[in-house]
Amino acid sequence: MTYSEVIKQDHPEGTMSVKAFKLVSAVEREMLMGDKAHINIECIECCGKNLYIGTNDCFIYHFLLDEKISTAGKVTFAATKQLHKYLGFKKSVTELKAASALTRLLVLCDNTITLVNMMNLEPVPTGARIKGAVTFTLNENPVSGDPFCVEVCIISVKRRTIQMFMVFEDRVQIVKEVFTPEQPYAVAVDGYYLCLALTTQYIILNYNTGISQDLFPYCSDEKRPIVKRIGRQEFLLAGPGGLGMFATVDGISQRAPVHWSENVIGAALCFPYVVALDDEFITVHSMLDQQQKQTLPFKEGHILQDFEGKVIVATNKGVYILVPLPLEKQIQDLLASHRVEEALVLAKGARRNIPKEKFQVMYKRILQQAGFIQFAQLQFLEAKELFRSGQLDVRELISLYPFLLPTSSSFIRSHPPLHEYADLNQLTQGDQEKMTKCKRFLMSYLNEVRSTDVANGYKEDIDTALLKLYAEANHESLLDLLVSENFCLLTDSAAWLEKHKKYFALGLLYHYNGQDAAALQLWVKIVNGDIQDSTRSDLYEYIVDFLTFCSDQDLVWKYSEWALQKNEEVGVQIFTKRPLEEQEKNINPDDIISRLNKYPKSLVKYLEHLVLERRIEKEKYHTHLAVLYLEAIFQLKSVATDNCTETTELLFKLRSLLQKSDLYRIHFILDKIRGTDLHMESAILYGKLEEHEKALHILVHELKDFHAAEEYCIWNSENRGLQYRQRLFHMLLSVYLNTGTSDCALVMAAVDLLNNHAAEFDAALVLQLVPDNWSVQLLCPFLAGAVRQSIHTTRMTQIALGLAQAENLIYKHEKVKQKGTPILLSDKKVCQVCQNPFCKPVFVKYPNGGMVHTHCAANRHLNSNMIHRSSSSSNQT
């Protein structure tokens, strides 16, 4: 017969099938029967390299099967005939099963199972046999635990009877006989569980407990049942409507059924595939997704069995082997036809069939390949997940995008390639929209991975690529990237930024790489309009800020000039906002001042900074600032007649400085304002010189500002005591009264002063000054206050006097008490210091009553010690 492989389109989506198996001839008919047409193959068994064939003319053939793999990977089998043996009946050999541990072949012929030697096919000498078997099966999950024993289950010729046997090397032993509700037609065993095809249904029967479980109904009259153990506690059954049903020993289905054709003859398992045979085809379904994967035309097949992973199919005349293609090859085929989902399911399913290390390498690669397939279809979410789980070297992805990898990168794409694309242009076929989407994806992907382990070892490549993408796309994150920690390679990135006219960003890159000079040069050019980059509208302020925090003095000097020219008031911030530490350490204020001389506004700001903010106590700065204020005021006054707000503000600042500071050169300033209308200022200056009379004179007569005069008295006497204050107020009163002219306003001012500040005056002195013609009423508040004050003082003094007298009395009392008792000196009285008697009537008596010699008391320190010691010693005795 001839066979050829046909790939059938059998998926609803119309996808291509997998090539999972290849059909290879193993034993040709000539080797078996030559031209004797009546001889048919009835059954086969394969154990290791041994292939046994049972025929309808009661022969057993033994072949050795040699697998050969050509250099091209093509698998062929060569069968060498070892023996053939006639069993001596006129019946077919219906079943063969090898028990390799016993080197026995179990042969079912004429309802009897005989044991023959696997090598020479001779029956065992004991003649051990099982009689009355319709069919039999071996328990592949034996319960006895004896390695030199196989468990055999037979369907007996007796009605509704199953028997279990233990078969040893040369004897058999019945273990159990169970009866079934209906006649069984097929059986499979796993442990104590029998899976049975009865007349009308499939059941699970535990032969140990006798408990049975219905699976599902099935009509054995119409179709041949199939019961196949596919793994621990799981069976594959032929179900209604051409279904391959899975059932566990608990009677449940854990996998969805596979859909075979209606007339399946046999089924075999080769993970992850279920192979089925019908009149015309061998079909291959995946247990992982239940889909049909492959169809091989095969006519007149009547046996399909798997033996230790080897799937063998036979017609009446020949034996063929279904050689599984390597899983990797299958997966690659699936990937090649972009069937990612199936490829991954297959790969995952293969996990337990492949050594762990090998699997991991393979699986990673598959995930990566799958990722690129999804990527090419712009399924970015899926692609990202696959890249992540496949631990893709990110550069593989970057390298798809032209020019993104730095020229210095040592990256070479993996071989064999993970995908079929040369670059993004090929992948998108020039579609700009797709290209943009791909770039956007790479941006987000690189941004995500750059701070993870994935980036280790090639952070430069990733960051440089990200910079290029951002720059090209005009993405705002470009700046964030450059101002935070990054590994962008300078030369590559600089060229790219320049190309895309991202000069501001380029400056940031230079700065990050310690090239502040280059950065500043670039930015200044932008501000000056020599080059165009509108990234920042406030670039000038940015530069000022940059210089403020720049520790390179040369750069600061170089560019501060430029900054000041642009804007004096903002430019000076370079110096005024500079961190204090930096200011104190590195830059001499005098240098700055000499530089700022050209820029008066800046100079004022800077001096204000020194004097008012930093409170530097140097006469030079204080005087300088005062002079500058003055000059500015004169300047303004010369142009404008009215006092504009600017002048007012300056005057306020000047006054505040003159009042609060004690450091400026008073006479120098006084000279400057002499002859001008800055009366208030002169008054302040006179005040500083303690020439209060002059100052008050100006305030009262020149300015006629009585309130200011009072204020003057108050602030000039601050922290200087009551007397000083009284002196000032008296002075002011004198100025009001001793004018010669009787100016009514001055008189009123004097009255108000007295009435409002009664406490600041010595009433007695005031009364001498007050003109006689003033009424008492006029000065009533003052006088009342003064009298009250005077009385208060009197009383306070009386109290103090009384208290002092009382105290004096107490001391007198003490004195009398001390004098009261006479002290008798005798021989028995001894000095507490030297313990000698007193020889003279002179002694010292301490308040506590202790008496000592005068000379002993002379050294008080020693004395007190002695006293202490003597008292403590007396305590001890």
Place this chain on the structure above:
Amino acid sequence: MKKPDGKVVLLGDMSVGKTSLLHRYMERRFQDTVSTVGGAFYLKQWGPYNISIWDTAGREQFHGLGSMYCRGAAAVILTYDVNSLQSLTELEDRFLALTDTASADCIFAIVGNKVDLTDDCALSPETEDENRPEKSLASCGSIKVRKQVRAEDAIALYKKILKYKMLDEKDVPAAEKMCFETSAKTGYKVDYLFETVFEMVVPIIVRQKAEGSPQTVDITDYKPAKRTKSGCCA
């Protein structure tokens, strides 16, 4: 393969829309389906649990498989077509008996699908928006009588099921709560159906786990000494 913690089975006559309901819920879309062969299942992650949802074949041919699919089920969703009284009757006549193998504390939901086909106003395009199902229900409430199967019929069936199972109404969720009307085509109340069922299944899973019930057996760590629980009709 992830081991499911609980099982939910969809039962009902052919072409009432079992596959479409499941497809709408899992894949978020409606598409023409072909007649289900044998059965299929999905795994749904629900909180910490994996729930397997079995879609069964409604065709008479596969009827025999139903018992096996239902074995140990924590919930059975009995599905009918609101435009076919026959499909409701079939639930009682043919499908109810299949649930004998389900878990003893199995919950039942009765679902009338294809409400979009009722000749009322209906579930105009706005119902595509699954967030506003209540509104559309209210807007077409009065014309529902034109449907072949009324909601009361489903409730009556639910009570019959309780009687059949010899369950007390007090011990099980209320009939009104367990009878649904859905449209797989528009998505109307599909999420609500499955989520309601899952919420009720979780306590059953917890109980089964606590009891170490062998209804779902982990074939990877089986101990031979363990006995199967006998089926109720064995």
